[in-house]
Amino acid sequence: MTGRWEQLRSAWRRIEEFHEEWFASRWRHVLRREARTQQDTLRAMVLLQTLGVEDPAAYETLDLIPYMVADLHEWHQRMGRETFGDEGVCC
Amino acid sequence: MAADTGPPPGGTARRGDPGPGEEIGAGGRPLVFFGGKGGVGKTTLAAATALALADRGLRTLVISTDPAHSLGDALETRLGDAPRRVAENLWAAEPDADAAVRRRVKQVTDDAYAALPREIMPAVQRHLDHAAAGPGMAESALNDLLVDTMERVPGEWDRLVVDSAPTGHLLKMLHMPALLTPWLQGLARQREKAVDADRFAAGMVGGSAEPEPDPLLEKLRARRQRLERAARRLREDAAVHLVLLPRRMVLAETDRAAEELAEAGFHLGPVVLNQVPESPDAAVVEAVRSRFGDRGIRCCRLRDEEPTGAERLRRIAPEPL
Numbered sequence: 001m002t003g004r005w006e007q008l009r010s011a012w013r014r015i016e017e018f019h020e021e022w023f024a025s026r027w028r029h030v031l032r033r034e035a036r037t038q039q040d041t042l043r044a045m046v047l048l049q050t051l052g053v054e055d056p057a058a059y060e061t062l063d064l065i066p067y068m069v070a071d072l073h074e075w076h077q078r079m080g081r082e083t084f085g086d087e088g089v090c091c
Numbered sequence: 092m093a094a095d096t097g098p099p100p101g102g103t104a105r106r107g108d109p110g111p112g113e114e115i116g117a118g119g120r121p122l123v124f125f126g127g128k129g130g131v132g133k134t135t136l137a138a139a140t141a142l143a144l145a146d147r148g149l150r151t152l153v154i155s156t157d158p159a160h161s162l163g164d165a166l167e168t169r170l171g172d173a174p175r176r177v178a179e180n181l182w183a184a185e186p187d188a189d190a191a192v193r194r195r196v197k198q199v200t201d202d203a204y205a206a207l208p209r210e211i212m213p214a215v216q217r218h219l220d221h222a223a224a225g226p227g228m229a230e231s232a233l234n235d236l237l238v239d240t241m242e243r244v245p246g247e248w249d250r251l252v253v254d255s256a257p258t259g260h261l262l263k264m265l266h267m268p269a270l271l272t273p274w275l276q277g278l279a280r281q282r283e284k285a286v287d288a289d290r291f292a293a294g295m296v297g298g299s300a301e302p303e304p305d306p307l308l309e310k311l312r313a314r315r316q317r318l319e320r321a322a323r324r325l326r327e328d329a330a331v332h333l334v335l336l337p338r339r340m341v342l343a344e345t346d347r348a349a350e351e352l353a354e355a356g357f358h359l360g361p362v363v364l365n366q367v368p369e370s371p372d373a374a375v376v377e378a379v380r381s382r383f384g385d386r387g388i389r390c391c392r393l394r395d396e397e398p399t400g401a402e403r404l405r406r407i408a409p410e411p412l
Contacts, residue, residue, distance in 0.1 A: 067207070091211060
């Protein structure tokens with residue numbers, strides 16, 4: 001009896017793992033990627049300014065800069081690099 | 092110039108519009124702007140108007156938004172960043188654009204220190220300094236100061252008289268809130284979507300990330316709302332008085348400015364025809380009359396001495412054409 005429960009339980013675990021691997025994680029992955037893509041767009045909008053594209057909203061969007069640097073910092077650390085960019089870009 | 096040419100044509104009277112003989116700014120609109128080509132006498136008229144309003148018992152603040160200030164010269168007094176009382180009921184200021192940019196950068200830096208990791212602060216500081224030196228920053232900072240000041244009128248003051256920069260600058264300044272609003276909306280929407288998608292991913296399939304409040308989004312929203320409020324007030328509570336000289340070239344540019352300002356949704360008050368000589372070019376005066384007659388025209392005659400200082404400024408009494 002106990003062995004049967006064990007079997008059932010492990011079967012359920014396998015199903016769950018399968019679900020996680022084939023469904024949930026993929027969804028999560030896609031959604032996270034979507035979030036990142038949108039953040040990339042925002043990043044591009046702001047960094048255009050540093051490339052010399054005149055931005056009438058530059059003064060109003062100054063608040064973004066620290067968050068962009070923080071974002072860049074988080075990204076290069078995630079990518080496994082302790083420092084990033086030329087002198088002064090990040091750290 | 093004698094006011095013997097009959098009453099100006101009326102017909103577009105609205106709340107706050109001066110009547111035929113009424114002084115500029117004495118009506119219901121608390122924000123009074125002077126615009127026009129460079130060198131037509133905006134500063135002098137702003138100072139004279141502010142003084143006249145103060146003399147009527149209205150608590151009046153006059154500020155200059157031209158980075159190259161000359162309001163202090165017109166009032167024959169030294170002015171600074173903060174409003175200073177210069178006469179009974181009259182305060183004046185020449186806002187310091189660079190100081191305003193520095194204050195804004197400091198505010199952003201302080202907020203970043205509170206919210207973000209320490210190790211990135213040197214980089215943040217560098218990027219902010221770089222951005223602060225960019226084109227248009229000083230002008231935007233002055234615009235920002237103007238928005239701040241507008242929120243104190245009515246309230247601390249009954250009237251705000253703004254001595255504006257030349258026409259192009261004025262137009263840009265008045266367009267700025269409208270120009271910025273879609274930008275900030277776009278940024279806010281991007282950020283909202285990104286945060287939403289992240290939260291959705293975390294929430295729906297049991298991820299690890301807990302939804303966090305988004306301070307940046309809140310800040311952007313607050314700035315957008317502030318600009319929208321300012322734009323609304325500029326349309327509802329402000330009157331722009333264009334100053335011109337009785338010369339063809341000045342008239343042509345004033346005509347364009349009037350068209351663009353009206354198109355942007357601003358209320359144009361009576362124009363001021365300044366420095367009118369004893370025998371002006373009748374054709375130009377007639378052209379001014381046919382173009383601006385329906386808004387009202389005030390005339391100031393050409394004087395031998397430059398009208399600076401309260402005494403001489405009080406003698407400038409714009410008369411209906």
